[in-house]
Amino acid sequence: MTGSAARTASFDQVSVLAGTLLGRVDELADRLLETLPHDSHAANNSAGLPRHEVRRCCEDNLDSLLRILGNGEPVGGHLYDTARQTGRLRAEQQVPLDTVLSTYRLGGRVLWEALVDLAKRDDGIDRDSLLDLASTVWAMIDSVSAEVAGAYHRAEMELLRTDEQRRFALVDDLLANRAEDPSVVRAAANVLDLPVDADYVVVTAATADDGRPSLRTPGDMLAIRGIRSIWQQRSENLTGLVVVHQPAMTGLMMLLDRIARGPVGISPRVRGLAEVATGYRLALLALRTVNTGATMVANLDDRLQEALLVQSPELAGRLVQVALGPLLELPAREQEMLLETLRAWLEANCSASSTADRLYCHRNTVLNRLHRLEDLLLVPMHDPRGQVQLRLALAAYDLR
Incomplete structure (x- = not known):
């Protein structure tokens, strides 16, 4: 038999075996669900996925894998849609990608064992054909896993962008004095992980012509010292909401002085997220008291006469x-x-x-x-x- 004829025969055998197993998908899904390790169940449960949904996903994907095997589907074809949908859905449900890919590997093992069991009962399938079958199955698992991972990462990036847009909108609501609505304050506190009633100062740093803000990585520098803050680049300045405690105010000024490379304005202390808009206006006023091009951290309370003049x-x-x-x-x-x-x-x-x-x-x-x-x-x-x-x-x- 020529190599081409052997490959055709091998594909025909795989197609027949896969078609046979399509009638046993329920049984294979149960076996895969039992095979999943405890930590995989824990990951799915932490995402709030009920057992019946996990099982249904196993069944859908096993069905898809068998159809890919039976049809010789090229990578990226429509039979890979189930894998892509699974990758996207699991990203949205925040199931770790390692857990998702591990499930696919286990699914491949369940399929391989079932295919071998069928092949052993078929006198027309020899040892060489089994080796070809193994190569085909695991190449398919690799290609399907790549589709899952690609869809997962794309969904993850979309979620990050959506989350960033929501965070930006909430900070914008606070700075634009829309915090009179209690729902805005609650949403900002939950999404931004900020206390509602803590004391805050608002810091605003000018942006140079080259696009660099007047403060170098302030969020990281404050976090190292245990100071909670949220920073957002706006049209002309970098603005931060900084949670402050009485002993921390002097240290905050000293730290900002060290990382400043241009004009920076700081508001007086304001009480709670509902007062952040007032703090922002006062921080902008403090910033206006610094000459363009100067490197200075201007605390409004130290520059009240200059603030009166620029007003x-x-x-x-x-x-x-x-x-x-x-x-x-x-x-x-x-x-x-x-x-x-x-x-x-x-x-x-x-x-x-x-x-x-x-x-x-x-x-x-x-x-x-x-x-x-x-x-x-x-x-x-x-x-x-x-x-x-x-x-x-x-x-x-x-x-x-």
């Missing part, structure tokens, strides 16, 4: 013009020297001696410059109200 840009501009206008009309070199002196004097609590130490010059030099500022600005330098105005004007000038 009223027209008034801030007018303040600069009224308080510092004559100074800003000077030549650049003299302007810079007097601005430096004014800033150092205010930071030194209006002490001429301390200002001289800061600027590495003589006290009389500082006094002369202060007299020059008084003449220019028409503000008594030791008037408390005038000092407040000058401080605010300098802050507004820096923000500008």
Whole structure:
């Protein structure tokens, strides 16, 4: 017999054996179900799969395997649909892929044993034919398992995308002040695994032109230190909801300082998920108090005067013009020297001696410059109200 004729005969024999076993699928499904190890049952049970559903799946897949064998179905054909459906369904049910593939291997063994038992009763099937049969069965199991795994991974990716979209939508609901609806808060707490009534701060980090946020992997860095947080990239910033406890606030600021590479804003502490939208608005306000390109973590409570100024840009501009206008009309070199002196004097609590130490010059030099500022600005330098105005004007000038 030629090789081609032998292969044809071998296929005909496999087809006949598979057709015979199609009438015994119920029996084979029972045998496979009994063969499944305890941990496989446990995995199916943890996914909430009743025994009758597991058995029905075994029956459907054994039927499909026998039809593939009997028809010589090419890989990817429609008879593989059952395997693909099983892979997708088990991914949705969160049954581990190893468990699913292990069941297919056991199914292959059940089929092989049944085929051998039939073949032994057939005088027309010799030892070489049995070897061909083994090769055919296990090649089919491998190809079917590949289809199952492919469908499983595709479904898994779809589920991840869907889950990520839901998480994004829930965070967006919280930040957009839709948390007045208790169902939104409950859903966010369950899906995001966040406490409803804990204290939170909202952190928002600017995104650079190259797409990098101003904080490097903040979620991982906080998790290492036992701080729970959720982070989401929005259109222009990376925003985080951070669960805080009283001792953790200082440590949080220190950590963010270490991983910052651009402007970052932090809200005051807010109570519960329902107040996160308020925290987000305040974090954005804190972020606006940092100059573009600067690397700084701005806690709103430490920058309230700057926050007031950025909230009223027209008034801030007018303040600069009224308080510092004559100074800003000077030549650049003299302007810079007097601005430096004014800033150092205010930071030194209006002490001429301390200002001289800061600027590495003589006290009389500082006094002369202060007299020059008084003449220019028409503000008594030791008037408390005038000092407040000058401080605010300098802050507004820096923000500008």
